[in-house]
Amino acid sequence: MWTYTSYILSKYFEKIAAKSDELKFSELCDFIFNTLWRREGVVFHDGVKDLYLDLEYLQKIGILEIQKNENLDKVKIKVKDPEKLRDVAKIVESSSDVMKLDILREYVARINKAIEYVVI
Amino acid sequence: MSLEAYRIFGPLFYVELTGSYDLKFNRNPDKFLKYDLVNESSEPLPLYESVNVPKYIMYLTLLPIVSRLAEIKQLAYTYHLIPGGAHTRYEHSMGVMLRCERLLDKLSKIVNEKCKNSALKIDNDEKIVLQIAALLHDIGHSSWGHALDGITGHVVDLLRETLDNYLFSPRKLDTTVALYLLLYNEQLTKALQTCSKEIKAEALSKHLNKVIAQIIMEEEPPFFSELETDKNLMIKVHLLTTVLGSYRGRGGVNADRLDWFIRDAHHTNLKVKLDPSNAQKFEDFLRSNIENNFAIDIENCEFAYISDKIFNKLMEDLREVVYTSIYEGAERALIDSWLTRLAFTAIDVIYKIGEQISSPSTTTRAIMGFLLMSDYEMKECTDKILTLAKQNINLLGAPAPSTEFISNSTDLLCIFDHAKYIMHSLTSRPFKTKYSPKMDLHFEYLDFELIGKTLITITADNMGTLIERAYNTCQKSEVCKLAMIFQNFLVAPRLDPITACQIPIMESNMRSKFKDVNIHVLINYYLFRKLDDYFLKEVKDLISLKEILTKQDKLGKIPFIFILADKTKEEKVIEIFEEACAAVLSYFMNCFAFYQ
Numbered sequence: 001m002w003t004y005t006s007y008i009l010s011k012y013f014e015k016i017a018a019k020s021d022e023l024k025f026s027e028l029c030d031f032i033f034n035t036l037w038r039r040e041g042v043v044f045h046d047g048v049k050d051l052y053l054d055l056e057y058l059q060k061i062g063i064l065e066i067q068k069n070e071n072l073d074k075v076k077i078k079v080k081d082p083e084k085l086r087d088v089a090k091i092v093e094s095s096s097d098v099m100k101l102d103i104l105r106e107y108v109a110r111i112n113k114a115i116e117y118v119v120i
Numbered sequence: 121m122s123l124e125a126y127r128i129f130g131p132l133f134y135v136e137l138t139g140s141y142d143l144k145f146n147r148n149p150d151k152f153l154k155y156d157l158v159n160e161s162s163e164p165l166p167l168y169e170s171v172n173v174p175k176y177i178m179y180l181t182l183l184p185i186v187s188r189l190a191e192i193k194q195l196a197y198t199y200h201l202i203p204g205g206a207h208t209r210y211e212h213s214m215g216v217m218l219r220c221e222r223l224l225d226k227l228s229k230i231v232n233e234k235c236k237n238s239a240l241k242i243d244n245d246e247k248i249v250l251q252i253a254a255l256l257h258d259i260g261h262s263s264w265g266h267a268l269d270g271i272t273g274h275v276v277d278l279l280r281e282t283l284d285n286y287l288f289s290p291r292k293l294d295t296t297v298a299l300y301l302l303l304y305n306e307q308l309t310k311a312l313q314t315c316s317k318e319i320k321a322e323a324l325s326k327h328l329n330k331v332i333a334q335i336i337m338e339e340e341p342p343f344f345s346e347l348e349t350d351k352n353l354m355i356k357v358h359l360l361t362t363v364l365g366s367y368r369g370r371g372g373v374n375a376d377r378l379d380w381f382i383r384d385a386h387h388t389n390l391k392v393k394l395d396p397s398n399a400q401k402f403e404d405f406l407r408s409n410i411e412n413n414f415a416i417d418i419e420n421c422e423f424a425y426i427s428d429k430i431f432n433k434l435m436e437d438l439r440e441v442v443y444t445s446i447y448e449g450a451e452r453a454l455i456d457s458w459l460t461r462l463a464f465t466a467i468d469v470i471y472k473i474g475e476q477i478s479s480p481s482t483t484t485r486a487i488m489g490f491l492l493m494s495d496y497e498m499k500e501c502t503d504k505i506l507t508l509a510k511q512n513i514n515l516l517g518a519p520a521p522s523t524e525f526i527s528n529s530t531d532l533l534c535i536f537d538h539a540k541y542i543m544h545s546l547t548s549r550p551f552k553t554k555y556s557p558k559m560d561l562h563f564e565y566l567d568f569e570l571i572g573k574t575l576i577t578i579t580a581d582n583m584g585t586l587i588e589r590a591y592n593t594c595q596k597s598e599v600c601k602l603a604m605i606f607q608n609f610l611v612a613p614r615l616d617p618i619t620a621c622q623i624p625i626m627e628s629n630m631r632s633k634f635k636d637v638n639i640h641v642l643i644n645y646y647l648f649r650k651l652d653d654y655f656l657k658e659v660k661d662l663i664s665l666k667e668i669l670t671k672q673d674k675l676g677k678i679p680f681i682f683i684l685a686d687k688t689k690e691e692k693v694i695e696i697f698e699e700a701c702a703a704v705l706s707y708f709m710n711c712f713a714f715y716q
Contacts, residue, residue, distance in 0.1 A: 002656065003607045033341040047340030049369030057656045061599050087596070088603040091715060098714045099612040099620045103277040 141489035191494035196265030260298030267459035270645030273615025584669030590708035
C-alpha cells in the first residue's frame with residue numbers, strides 16, 4: 001500500500017524528522033514495525049522487504065530517492081519532491097470521505113496516534 | 121432494545137448464530153474429549169498413499185472447530201462445472217501437514233550443517249509446531265471458497281469495537297478469523313494447551329497458540345510481546361513460516377501453495393485441458409513434487425526458500441495455467457461476486473440485528489457463528505436471514521438504499537439455485553457483443569433463457585476507458601491522479617468493494633430508471649486483487665495503467681461489474697449498459713473532482 005507508506009513518511013517528516021529531508025530505512029522500519037504495528041495494530045507491510053518494494057515504487061514515480069546499500073540497515077531515504085509527498089498524503093487523508101469507508105479513517109487515525117506517541 | 125425486534129430476530133440471532141458458535145465451536149474440549157483416550161492413526165489421502173496422524177493431530181481433528189474444514193469445499197461451487205473439484209479444506213490441510221513434515225526433515229539437515237548456533241537446531245518440537253500450524257493454517261477459512269475475501273474490510277470494520285488491535289489487518293478474512301479463534305476461542309486455545317504438553321522446549325510450548333498465530337499470519341515482525349523478547353524463537357518462527365507459507369517480497373517454500381496447486385489440478389483433472397507439452401510437464405511436476413523433489417536452502421538460518429531456479433520457473437508457468445483454467449473465468453467471477461454480495465448482506469443484517477437487540481461482543485460471536493458454517497449451512501442460513509430481514513425490514517433501523525439492497529438480495533438467493541445452469545451457460549455459449557454509440561464502448565451480454573435473465577458485463581477494458589475519461593477532467597499532477605486511483609479505486613475496493621464502489625446506490629438508481637426490469641448489480645472483487653498484483657511492478661502513469669486494464673492478455677476481459685437483469689429486448693440491454701457506465705463514470709469523476 002504505497003499510498004499509506006507515503007502518508008506515514010509525510011507525517012514522519014512533518015512531526016518527527018522535521019529538520020531533515022533524509023531518513024534512515026532502519027528508523028522507518030522501527031516506526032512501522034515496532035510503533036505502528038505493535039501499538040496500533042495496523043499492518044500495511046508483511047515485512048521489511050515488502051516495505052522496501054513500496055519505497056522503490058515511490059522512487060520510480062519521483063517522490064523519493066533511495067540511497068542504496070547492500071546492508072538494508074544502512075539504506076537512506078531522501079525526499080525528492082516534498083510537495084508530491086504531501087499531495088499523496090492529502091489524498092489518503094480524505095479517502096474515507098470520498099469512499100464513505102470508516103475503516104480508511106481508522107487507518108489514518110491510528111497512524112497519527114503512532115506518530116504522536118513517538119513525538120511525546 | 122426493541123421488543124418486537126427481539127421477538128422476531130431473537131431465535132435466529134441467539135440460537136442459530138450465537139448458539140451455534142458457543143455450543144459447537146466454543147465449547148471447552150475437556151467436556152467432551154479426553155486426550156489420553158485418543159490414539160495416533162493413519163489416514164489415506166489422495167495424491168499420497170497415506171498420512172500418519174500423530175496423537176496430538178488426531179486430537180485436534182476431533183474438535184468441531186477443526187473438523188468443520190471437512191465440510192468446506194476447497195473450490196466452492198467449481199464442482200458444478202468439474203465434478204471432481206469437490207475436495208475439502210480438511211484434505212488440503214492434511215496434505216500440507218504431510219508435505220511440511222517431509223520438508224522439515226530436509227531442512228533440518230541443512231540447518232544442522234549451516235547454522236552454528238545450537239539453539240536453532242530443528243528437532244521434534246519444531247516438527248510438532250509445524251504440523252499443528254499446517255493443520256490449522258486454514259482454520260479461519262469460511263465457506264464459499266474465496267468469495268468472502270471481498271467482505272474482509274466490511275467485517276473488520278463492523279467488529280472494530282470488539283476485535284483486539286492485533287486483528288486490525290484486513291488483508292484476508294480467513295487470517296483475521298484465524299487470529300480471533302487462536303486468541304479467544306476456548307475450544308482451540310484449551311486444545312492447544314493440551315497439545316503443548318508434547319513439546320519439550322518451553323519457548324515453543326508456553327504460548328503455543330501465539331506461535332501458531334504468528335506462523336499462520338505470515339507477517340515477519342512479532343505480533344505478540346511474549347514472542348519478541350526471544351530472538352531465537354522468532355528466527356525459528358520465521359523458518360517454520362517460510363516452510364508453510366511465504367513473506368511478501370521475500371518468498372518461501374510455501375508448502376501450502378504447493379499442495380493446493382497440485383491437489384486442485386489433480387481433482388479437476390487439469391491435464392485434459394492442457395496442450396500435450398504442458399500436460400507432460402505437469403505430470404512430471406506432479407509426480408516429483410509429491411516427494412518435494414526440488415532443492416531448498418536457507419538464508420541467514422532464518423528463512424527457507426526453493427533454491428531450484430528451473431523448478432521455480434516451471435512452477436510459475438504451470439501456476440499460470442492452473443489459475444486461468446480453474447480459478448479464473450467469467451463463471452467463477454460471477455458466482456463469487458454473487459456470493460460476496462449474499463455474505464455481505466447477511467452479515468450486515470446480523471450486525472444490524474445485534475445493534476437492535478444485543479451487545480457488540482455477542483454480535484461478534486453471532487458473526488463468527490455465520491462465518492464458521494459449512495457450505496450448505498451458510499446457504500440455508502443466508503436464506504433465513506435475508507427472508508426474515510425482508511419481511512421485517514423496518515425493524516432493522518437501517519436507511520435506504522441499504523434496506524432496499526437487503527431486500528433485493530433475497531431474490532438473488534432464489535436465482536442462485538440455478539448456479540449450475542448459469543455456470544454451464546457461461547462456459548458453453550459465447551457472449552453476444554454489442555456497441556453502445558452513446559458511451560462509445562463495446563460490451564458483452566448473455567441471456568439465461570431458463571431463468572429469464574440477461575447478464576451484462578462491464579469489463580476491466582471498459583473500466584480503463586472510463587477511468588481515462590474521468591482522469592482527463594482532473595487538473596492535478598500525474599502522481600496525484602495515480603495516488604487517487606490507487607487509493608480509491610484499488611485499496612478501498614480491496615477492503616470493501618460493495619461500499620467503496622457504491623453498489624447499493626447504483627442499483628437503486630438503476631431500478632428507479634428501469635421500473636419494469638428487475639436489476640441486480642454485482643461487483644467482481646478479484647479484478648482489484650489482480651490489479652494490485654500488477655500495480656507496483658507495471659503502473660507508473662495513466663498509459664501503463666490503461667494498458668493493464670485494457671489488454672486482453674492482462675485484465676481486459678475480466679469483469680468489473682455484472683448486471684443481472686430480467687430478460688428484455690436488445691435496445692433495453694444497451695440502455696441498461698449505458699446507464700450503468702454513466703453511473704460508473706460519474707462515480708469516477710466525482711472522486712477526481714473531490715481533489716480539485
